[in-house]
Amino acid sequence: MSFVFRVLLTLATIMLPVASVAATDRAALVLGMADYQYLPKLDNTRNDALRMAETLEGIGFDVTLGIDVGAEDMTRMLEGFAFRAEVADLALIYFAGHGVEVQGENFLIPVDVQVQSNRDVERQSASLKQLLAAVEKARKMRIVILDSCRDNPLGDALAGDTSETTNASTAPERAGLAPANPDRGTLVAFAAKDGQVALDGRGENSPYALALMEKMVQPGLEISLMFRQVRDLVLQKTGNLQEPHTYGSLTGVPFYLAGGNESAGSTDAWAALKPDQEEQLLALAELGDTRSMLGLAYIRLNPNQDRFDPTAAIEFLQRAADAGSPEAQFELAKLYERGTGVEPDPAKALALYRAAADQNFADAINDLGFLHYQGGLGLPANPQKALTFFERAADLRHPQAQFNFAALIDDGLIPNKDPEDAAQYLYAALRSGSSDVLKLLSERPTMFTDQTRKALQAKLKDNDFYQGSIDGDFGPGTQRGIRRAYGLDG
Template structure:
């Protein structure tokens, strides 16, 4: 059984190799700095912080858009443009330095033209953190939002623009009143980094950059530093620089794939093996020591990485039983990716005695946490019958739909094929086309290849609907005839992220 890729089409099951090629491997960033506020106190270092971040990110291979002193309209437009571009990027990052305010549990980032004197003003005239998250939400591998603006609304409905600073922060200016921003819970694969833990304020610093920006600029540019460890080292640097007055904090759950913002090449690229186990095996020894220490403290992603290392038969650490132990600890702590990987080991009998019932229970536990890989696999298991389940195609369709709606590229294809076959009541060619388009934008090379090489596997109405979808997004200008000639093929490649 291939656990990570199931593509069903026209009653035939096509088992393909997993995402073997990606056209778009780019890193894009939107860097925003607000300093010269029209109605709020100006900030001293935010232009320097934003410009320094933009320069650093560009030096390590990011395509950077820098926006200084944006109005509300300009900020909204920049976020909308970035959201569309991020759909074909591997990594999308937004950095904001400026006034930020927490209002009724929601975080808002204030543009330079905001004239706010109440909570309602803030909500109407500012960008919410939700908007920043939406701007990175469809990036293919990693999504990061960094806020060097941990501020709150200290007086409820009346914002005290000239409120005195908290006594602990008198040695250095802060970017607003005391109290910090509200904690957040982003989706899996998205990281939100605050300059200060919720309830704290971020210091502007006594030099040309804030302590947080200084630490970020230093660590982001460090070659070969895995992203989770990078942000932990940033935290340690800021604590050191501020005498423990400011502790950065990150929220979110990264995937189990190691990721590096800066590689070893001049263009910031990092060359890693394709497989997750092989990629973790390439982690430097000093970073493995950090992962071991973090695992002892209960960090489930570190446990997952250490398990992947021990599942690589081509590396000196190969130890499936140890991998099972790491995964079991992480699974017991509720990590869905660990539950999914442990399920595969129980299914195959790798490092542990084969146990189909245990494997099924673990797949189901991961699926209950909306882990799309597990949901898609359960669809396959119900469709074909497996792990003691009887074949039940009708039940499988519900799993494929659920995984597709969670933007699992293979499930999107699966569900489009089922719709095209007339097997999903209430859905037609337009729905199938929308799922196919979404799978292309998600970066599935398998879907790209199938639509390029075997378009007639779909009915004429679905092909026409896909052409209409491509035309609506301005990737295609030809006739809506269902003929996937050179023009349509070019539109498909453009939607995927390949520009001829």
């Protein structure tokens, strides 16, 4: 039996949740800009940020707070938070202050920006892309909330040519921010729908901040429904003058800012949803919301519930899959492969796996790797082709694929990859929160070559998790470094 096959079989056998070592963590960066030096000052943004930080801390977040920070400090805070967010289950950024659209891109303005043109905004402010990059490696969920665009002190007439500038006083006004298009698993929430202006409010806090803080502390309120209720509350409070909006597609795992049980599997977690929230899911599903369809399908796939109904689950999944949900396509593929609720249909299962993989759904790509390696669903065994799937899934930060691919590199089976590459994938799997990789590196490090172990020690040292010798010996010091890289105290 080849080493590759032994590794894949080992992973299929031991890749199980390890609750005793799994880290659960929530990190938030809260930024409030009010005392602008060269732009109109804002009344409530400081209050909103201070109270938001207090609210988030009260529901278990580790909060970093920045009030009236300049451009350099804002950049440093985002960089530091990005590293911190890698070991958080949920990473959240809340920004209250001036936000503007320039040439179709959104920018959040620090207090010391001296603006004569839109080009100054681009050079001196933080873009929404930077905020998204700061949360993108969080393990389960990523949220960016922009309580901004209370007014637009600039215009949007600057051309892309760096030689052309437009004075802010003569540029045409454009209210609000541009629509966002974040990656899967990331939610961007605007205080006001793109193209609209958010209201500062007549009290000490903005209507949006008040609605957020009221709803986010409500125990057991699933996060997609929470933002929906925030929208409805702001519309009510502002007489329909301001409509918050969310962009992005969350995973099918239910999540709660206060209360709830995210450690349960999808079917158990969705089944625990309160009846009134299930009714809201049904209403949203009728409006075409595919995540609500997924949640309803998971409820009906739970054999321990009186709502167990695989046929109804298939219908919800099929609707979501037809609407383009890669997660629904993947879940439906598994049901057709196993014959759960439907007659087994290998051809349909394979088509659904491929459809999900075409949308870069990492689970589907990783499973296609196994199918190609071992042969399955009518595919001939093709280990060489399987490697391309494993690499693709690994590069999409699928923890099991990262470990698999590191093992394949370590065995010398991937051309143009060396021990440093293997160590990088192992390090990435640790940072992504794979308790199985933590367990393997803690208990069976010698399954990797001495060269790969040394490269991993060097990687840990480069990131200040380890200070010992680069000798390939995974003694107490290296083990502490591995645990610290994973997000534990060591």
